[in-house]
Amino acid sequence: MPVYTIATIPFPDQKPGTSGLRKRVQVFRQPHYLENFVQSIFDTIAAPPDATLVLGGDGRYYNREAIQVILKMASANGFGRVLVGKGGILSTPAASCLIRKYRTFGGIILSASHNPGGPGGDFGIKYNTANGGPAPERTTEAIYAASKTIMQYRIADVASEIELDALGDSKLGDMTVSVIDPVSDYAELMESLFDFAAIRALLSNGFRIRFDAMHAVTGPYAREIFVNRLGAPADSVINAEPLPDFGGGHPDPNLTYAHELVDILYGDNAPDFGAASDGDGDRNMILGRHFFVTPSDSLAIIAANAHLVPGYKQGLAGIARSMPTSAAADRVAAALNIPCYETPTGWKFFGNLMDAGKVTLCGEESFGTGSDHIREKDGLWAVLFWLNILAARRQSVETIVREHRARFGRNVYSRHDYEGIPGDAANSVMKLLHERFGELQGAQLGNYKVLFCDDFSYTDPVDGSVSIGQGVRIGFTDGSRIVFRLSGTGTEGATLRIYLEAFEPDVAQHHLDAQEALAGLISIALEISELRQRTGRDRPTVIT
Ligand code: G16
Numbered sequence: 001m002p003v004y005t006i007a008t009i010p011f012p013d014q015k016p017g018t019s020g021l022r023k024r025v026q027v028f029r030q031p032h033y034l035e036n037f038v039q040s041i042f043d044t045i046a047a048p049p050d051a052t053l054v055l056g057g058d059g060r061y062y063n064r065e066a067i068q069v070i071l072k073m074a075s076a077n078g079f080g081r082v083l084v085g086k087g088g089i090l091s092t093p094a095a096s097c098l099i100r101k102y103r104t105f106g107g108i109i110l111s112a113s114h115n116p117g118g119p120g121g122d123f124g125i126k127y128n129t130a131n132g133g134p135a136p137e138r139t140t141e142a143i144y145a146a147s148k149t150i151m152q153y154r155i156a157d158v159a160s161e162i163e164l165d166a167l168g169d170s171k172l173g174d175m176t177v178s179v180i181d182p183v184s185d186y187a188e189l190m191e192s193l194f195d196f197a198a199i200r201a202l203l204s205n206g207f208r209i210r211f212d213a214m215h216a217v218t219g220p221y222a223r224e225i226f227v228n229r230l231g232a233p234a235d236s237v238i239n240a241e242p243l244p245d246f247g248g249g250h251p252d253p254n255l256t257y258a259h260e261l262v263d264i265l266y267g268d269n270a271p272d273f274g275a276a277s278d279g280d281g282d283r284n285m286i287l288g289r290h291f292f293v294t295p296s297d298s299l300a301i302i303a304a305n306a307h308l309v310p311g312y313k314q315g316l317a318g319i320a321r322s323m324p325t326s327a328a329a330d331r332v333a334a335a336l337n338i339p340c341y342e343t344p345t346g347w348k349f350f351g352n353l354m355d356a357g358k359v360t361l362c363g364e365e366s367f368g369t370g371s372d373h374i375r376e377k378d379g380l381w382a383v384l385f386w387l388n389i390l391a392a393r394r395q396s397v398e399t400i401v402r403e404h405r406a407r408f409g410r411n412v413y414s415r416h417d418y419e420g421i422p423g424d425a426a427n428s429v430m431k432l433l434h435e436r437f438g439e440l441q442g443a444q445l446g447n448y449k450v451l452f453c454d455d456f457s458y459t460d461p462v463d464g465s466v467s468i469g470q471g472v473r474i475g476f477t478d479g480s481r482i483v484f485r486l487s488g489t490g491t492e493g494a495t496l497r498i499y500l501e502a503f504e505p506d507v508a509q510h511h512l513d514a515q516e517a518l519a520g521l522i523s524i525a526l527e528i529s530e531l532r533q534r535t536g537r538d539r540p541t542v543i544t
Contacts, residue, residue, distance in 0.1 A: 011036055014147040016140040018346045018488030020126025022112045025062050028123045032153075038070055038108075039153035040146035041127045042077045044139060047105045050080030054098045054128075056090025056182060057110025058217040058280040060117035061244040063088050064164065066110050066125070069155070071162050075175040076154035082175065085182035088164050089242065091217045091281030093381065094186040096132035096374035101185055106130055111217075111280035114252035115491060118245030122491050133351035133375025137467065183224045190225060190381065193311030193373060194388045202391040203232050208271035211383065212261035215239045215247035218277040221380055251278050253285035253367055253379075255292060256542045266290050273390065273397060277379030282347075283367040284382040288397025294514075294544070296326035296413050299363030301404050302385050303332040306361070308392040309385060311373070318359040320350050323456050323471060324483045324499040325365040326411040335408070344458050344470035345485065351375050352462035365415060365499065402510065409505040412517045416498045416540035418531070419490065425535045426486055426494035433472045433484055433529055440474065445524045448476040456483075474528070479503045482525045496535070498525050515543070 011030075014021055014037050021037055028034055047053075053074055057063040067088045074082050083098060084090075090098070092109055099107045106129050112122035127135045127143065135143070156173050163170060169178050203209070209232055213219035219240035226232040238260070239247065250257040253276035265274040265287040274287035286293040293301070303319050306312035319333045320341040333340035341359060343349035347370075350362040354372040363369040368377035369385075386397075393400060418426075433453075440453045456470040471485035480502040487495035500518045504510065509517070525531070532538055 010148050010150050012148060014040070015144050016126075019113060019134060020109070020124050020140075022115065022122055022124035022489060022491050024491055025119055025121060025123045028062060028066070034066055034069055034125070035073065035153045035155065036150055037125060037143075037147055038073050039077075040143050040150055041108070042073070043146050043150065044142045045106060045127065047079065049078045051105035052081040052083065052102065053079050054083045054090070054095050054102075054104050054107030056085035056095055057088060058091065059087070059089050059242040059244065060112065060123065060246070060279065061119055061121060062123050063110050063244070066123070067164065068161055070108060071172055071177060072156040072158055073154060075156040075173040079175050081178060083178050083180050084164065086165065086167060086179050087182075089182045089217060089220070091182070091186070091221060092376050093282055093370075093374055093378040094182055094221070096128060096376040097186050097189050098180075099128060099130065100132040100374060101189075104130070107132075109280070112491070113280050113489065114250070114278040114283060115489070116246065116250050117279065118248070121245065128375070131351060131355055131375050134346075134348040136348055136351065136465075138465065183221050186221060187224050187229065189373060190384055191229065193309070193381070194384045195310050195391065196230060198391040199384070199387045200230050202387070203230055207273070207390070209236050209273045209275070209387070210261060210264055210271045211237050212253070212258055212274070212276040213237060213240045213242075214249055214251040214253065214258065214276060214278065215241060215243045216251040216277070216279045216281070217242055218281040218380060221281065225380060225384070246279065253278050253283050254542065254544045256544075258285055261287070273387070275383040275386070277383075278367070281379050282370075282377045284369060284379040285367055286382065286386055286397070288401070291398040291401070293397065293401055294326070294413050295363065295365050295367045295369065296321075296328050296411060297401060297404070298382065298386075299325065299361065299369055300328035300332045300408065301389070301400060302363075302369065302382070303329055303336070303361050304404060304408070305389045305393070309388045312360065312371070316360040317357055318353070320353050320359045320362045322346070322349070322364040322366075323473070324415075324485060324497070325363060326413040326501045327479075327503070328408065328411040329363065331408040331411075341461070344456065344467050346488070347377050349458070349460070349467070352460055356462045358461070365413070405510050406507050409503060410510050412502045412504050412512070412514050414500050414514045414518055415544050416500070416522070417487075417542040418496045418535060418537050419541040420493040421496060421535045421537065423494045426496045429496060429529050429531055429534050430472065430484065430486060432534075436528060440528065445528070446520050448478065448480060448520065448524060451475045451477045480521060482521055484525075484529060496531070498540075500525065
């Protein structure tokens with residue numbers, strides 16, 4: 001029988017960030033910490049009796065322990081069934097797929113995404129609603145409010161562990177625990193969207209790919225899809241074994257942290273195509289031979305070539321991108337005569353637009369791309385989209401990107417991250433920028449003249465909700481742009497991101513390295529923010 005346990009004190013720090021609650025593992029392991037937050041979720045969502053929940057995570061350290069606790073709490077809170085991935089594994093896109101396919105009340109995803117794992121690493125928890133997407137801000141705010149006043153939680157008084165490694169149903173009190181294959185429903189969805197026969201033909205013709213699962217959740221998914229279903233050689237998938245500490249790596253698919261893959265694609269005898277995904281499988285990085293595709297360009301190219309892909313050949317309703325993402329996709333939307341929406345950073349802002357049928361494709365500069373097939377960004381989906389385009393066009397990745405730029409112009413783009421800086425220093429930079437809005441307005445800075453500066457706010461066109469303070473934008477008269485924003489996903493100090501963008505219509509200039517082409521904007525950004533003086537940093541931690 002379920003019992004009530006009186007919790008100690010509520011935890012005041014359980015404010016969800018851009019994507020759920022993310023903290024160090026040792027924070028989550030404090031007595032009652034996880035329970036406090038899970039009960040706050042259950043109290044807020046008020047599921048009807050016997051509701052079904054999806055549960056799984058990216059396999060990082062503490063995943064299994066947390067799943068045992070959440071199952072016992074779900075039983076004591078009156079859920080009728082929980083669908084849990086075998087071994088406690090579910091990628092974020094697979095969880096979204098299951099919530100939608102089986103029409104569950106919602107789902108709980110355990111992940112700190114691309115943040116490192118292990119006993120000294122990070123853990124995270126996120127609630128997704130019945131549409132399969134991250135809970136909207138009003139729900140996450142309500143969960144946070146509940147977490148501050150909660151005095152008790154419900155947990156089944158069961159000492160034994162629930163078996164997670166064998167498929168099938170078992171009982172936990174009155175609740176059924178269904179351990180399901182984490183891969184098959186997702187792989188089936190992918191097969192329904194993409195031309196697997198064409199991709200199989202491409203791969204059997206000697207086109208070589210390398211996918212780096214970074215010892216995170218996508219290994220089993222990638223093996224099933226690329227090797228078993230598409231016939232790629234087994235060594236096409238590297239670091240495919242999910243490990244609780246991701247092999248000591250940082251499972252963030254960018255040029256810095258996915259260096260093993262980058263070295264392969266930039267080395268001798270490089271394969272034709274490379275890609276990587278992150279801890280929980282929702283991010284993607286796309287590489288050609290000796291060539292990197294920026295996420296902003298990737299979204300635009302996917303949109304421009306969507307007619308080549310079976311699941312999208314009927315056309316796109318619209319495109320959405322986060323504010324700091326480059327305007328490359330806007331140019332494609334204009335050419336296709338469809339709307340393009342600009343939202344704050346965070347996949348949750350795309351949900352309403354997709355539910356309302358206003359957009360088909362969404363993307364973010366932070367290596368996230370996806371569509372209305374689910375309500376999360378989807379790393380392997382993006383990789384398959386590219387493979388489908390490559391199979392249809394039979395050109396190299398580089399040629400496809402260059403032809404795209406020749407047609408639409410190039411949105412030269414880069415992001416500079418300053419990670420783990422003291423919170424006070426980061427806040428003082430943002431405050432200074434706000435104070436300077438007046439003096440910057442209309443100012444001539446080097447070759448650039450300021451057209452506007454503001455702090456981005458967004459009114460959701462579907463439900464009218466307003467989100468303010470979403471990043472400082474300095475727009476210039478030639479369409480160039482600098483954006484400053486504090487990350488919402490870090491767990492140590494603050495991370496300040498500077499996003500730089502310039503539009504280059506001239507094909508003769510398209511060969512230029514992005515850092516070179518953006519040098520003028522980079523020095524303006526450093527000067528007006530006093531970033532170096534205030535943080536003591538003389539260079540970014542990561543440049544993408
Ligand atoms: C999360 C969100 C993304 C968002 C990113 C921003 O990614 O799901 O939609 O773009 O955070 O991160 P930051 O606030 O650090 O710039 P993920 O992959 O961590 O869930």
